[in-house]
Amino acid sequence: MSDIDIKSMTLQEITDVCISLGLPKFRAGQIFRWIQQIGVSSYDEMTDISKQLRLQLSESYPIHGCEVEQKFVSKLDGTVKYLFRLCDGNFIESVLMKYKYGYTLCISSQVGCRMGCMFCASTKNGCVRSLTAGEMIGQIHAAQRDAGVRVSHVVIMGMGEPLDNFDNAMRFLSLAGDENGLNIGMRNISLSTCGIVPRMYDLMEKNLQITLSVSLHAPENELRSKIMPVNRKYPLNDLMKVCREYAKKTSRRISFEYAMISGLNDTDECAYKLAELVRGMLCHVNLIPANEIEESTYKRSGEKTLRTFCDILRSRGVNVTVRRSLGSDIDASCGQLRSRRENNTPTGGEINENICQKR
Numbered sequence: 001m002s003d004i005d006i007k008s009m010t011l012q013e014i015t016d017v018c019i020s021l022g023l024p025k026f027r028a029g030q031i032f033r034w035i036q037q038i039g040v041s042s043y044d045e046m047t048d049i050s051k052q053l054r055l056q057l058s059e060s061y062p063i064h065g066c067e068v069e070q071k072f073v074s075k076l077d078g079t080v081k082y083l084f085r086l087c088d089g090n091f092i093e094s095v096l097m098k099y100k101y102g103y104t105l106c107i108s109s110q111v112g113c114r115m116g117c118m119f120c121a122s123t124k125n126g127c128v129r130s131l132t133a134g135e136m137i138g139q140i141h142a143a144q145r146d147a148g149v150r151v152s153h154v155v156i157m158g159m160g161e162p163l164d165n166f167d168n169a170m171r172f173l174s175l176a177g178d179e180n181g182l183n184i185g186m187r188n189i190s191l192s193t194c195g196i197v198p199r200m201y202d203l204m205e206k207n208l209q210i211t212l213s214v215s216l217h218a219p220e221n222e223l224r225s226k227i228m229p230v231n232r233k234y235p236l237n238d239l240m241k242v243c244r245e246y247a248k249k250t251s252r253r254i255s256f257e258y259a260m261i262s263g264l265n266d267t268d269e270c271a272y273k274l275a276e277l278v279r280g281m282l283c284h285v286n287l288i289p290a291n292e293i294e295e296s297t298y299k300r301s302g303e304k305t306l307r308t309f310c311d312i313l314r315s316r317g318v319n320v321t322v323r324r325s326l327g328s329d330i331d332a333s334c335g336q337l338r339s340r341r342e343n344n345t346p347t348g349g350e351i352n353e354n355i356c357q358k359r
C-alpha cells in the first residue's frame with residue numbers, strides 16, 4: 001500500500017508499485033494510460049489486464065475519481081457547471097466553457113479556500129482540505145466523459161488557492177502534461193494566485209511555460225489589504241517584485257486579474273495608479289466586471305466606468321482586455337463557486353442531477 005492514491009501517481013511511481021507486486025514493467029505503462037489518458041473510474045475497464053490482477057489492484061489501490069452530483073447548463077452560452085462529489089463526500093465545482101479554439105475547464109484546487117478575499121464566495125466557509133493531484137485530474141476526466149468532448153485548455157481558477165496546495169498543484173501539472181496521460185501543453189494551462197509570494201518564487205524556479213495569473217484587484221496597499229487579507233502578509237511591493245522577476249525569468253507575460261467593484265477600486269485614480277504599478281512590465285491586465293455574491297454588498301462597476309478605466313490604462317500603454325462573463329445565469333462565473341449542493345436552481349440555468357452516479 002502507498003499513502004498516495006493511484007490517480008495521483010506518476011508513471012515512475014506506478015512502475016515502483018508494479019515492481020513491488022512482481023509484475024513486469026510494461027504493466028505500469030498500461031495502467032498509467034488507462035488511468036491518466038482514458039480516465040477510467042474502475043479497474044474493470046482495463047481490458048488488457050487479467051481479472052485476477054484487476055481485483056488485486058482495486059483492493060490495494062482504489063481509484064478515487066469525481067462523481068457528478070449536480071450539473072447546471074447555462075441557457076445563455078452553454079457553459080456547464082459541475083458539482084462533483086469526492087470520495088470522502090466533500091463537494092467541489094468545475095466549469096466547462098466552449099471557446100473557438102476548444103473546451104476550457106476551470107478546475108478547483110481545494111475544497112473551499114482560506115484566503116478570505118471579501119468579494120469571493122469560495123472562501124466564505126474556509127478551507128476544508130486541499131485536493132490531491134488525482135482529484136484535480138479527475139475533474140478533467142469527469143467533465144470530458146460527461147460532455148463527450150476533449151478538454152484542451154485548463155485554468156486553475158476554481159475554488160481554492162493553488163499555491164496554498166503547492167506540491168499537489170505541481171504534481172497535477174506534470175500529470176496533465178504527460179504525453180501518456182492527458183497530454184495538455186503547459187501553454188494551455190493557466191494558474192491563478194492571490195499572491196503567495198514565496199510560493200511564486202518556488203514556481204518561478206520550475207520555469208514552466210504555463211500562464212501565471214495574479215489576482216490584483218487594487219493598485220495600492222491600503223485598499224488591497226482591506227479586500228484581500230493576503231496583502232497584509234505579502235504587500236504589493238513584494239508581489240510586484242516577484243512578478244517582474246517571474247516574467248523576466250520565464251519570458252511569459254503575467255496576467256493581472258482586476259475585478260471591477262463599483263465605487264471601491266474603479267475610480268480614475270485607481271486606473272492611473274494601476275498603470276503606474278505595472279509600467280514597463282511584460283504583462284496583461286484582465287478587467288473582470290465583479291460578479292455579485294449573496295454574502296457581500298459589493299456591486300459591479302457600470303459599463304461607462306469600466307470603459308473609462310479601460311481607456312485610461314490603454315492610453316498609458318497597458319495591455320488590457322475585459323473578461324467576458326460566461327455562465328452568469330448559473331453562478332458559474334469567477335468568484336461564485338462553492339462547495340455545497342444547491343437546493344434551488346440558480347435563476348435561468350438548467351439543472352440536471354445525478355446523471356452519471358452509477359457508472
Ligand code: SAH
Pocket residue numbers: 117119120121156157158159160161162192193194213214215216257258259288289290291292293334335336
Ligand atoms: N485563489 C486563486 C484562484 C481562484 S479565483 C486566485 O485568487 O487567483 C479566480 C479569479 O476570480 C481570481 O482572480 C479571483 O480574484 C476572481 N474573483 C473572485 N471573486 C470574484 C467576483 N466576485 N467577481 C469577479 N471575480 C472574482
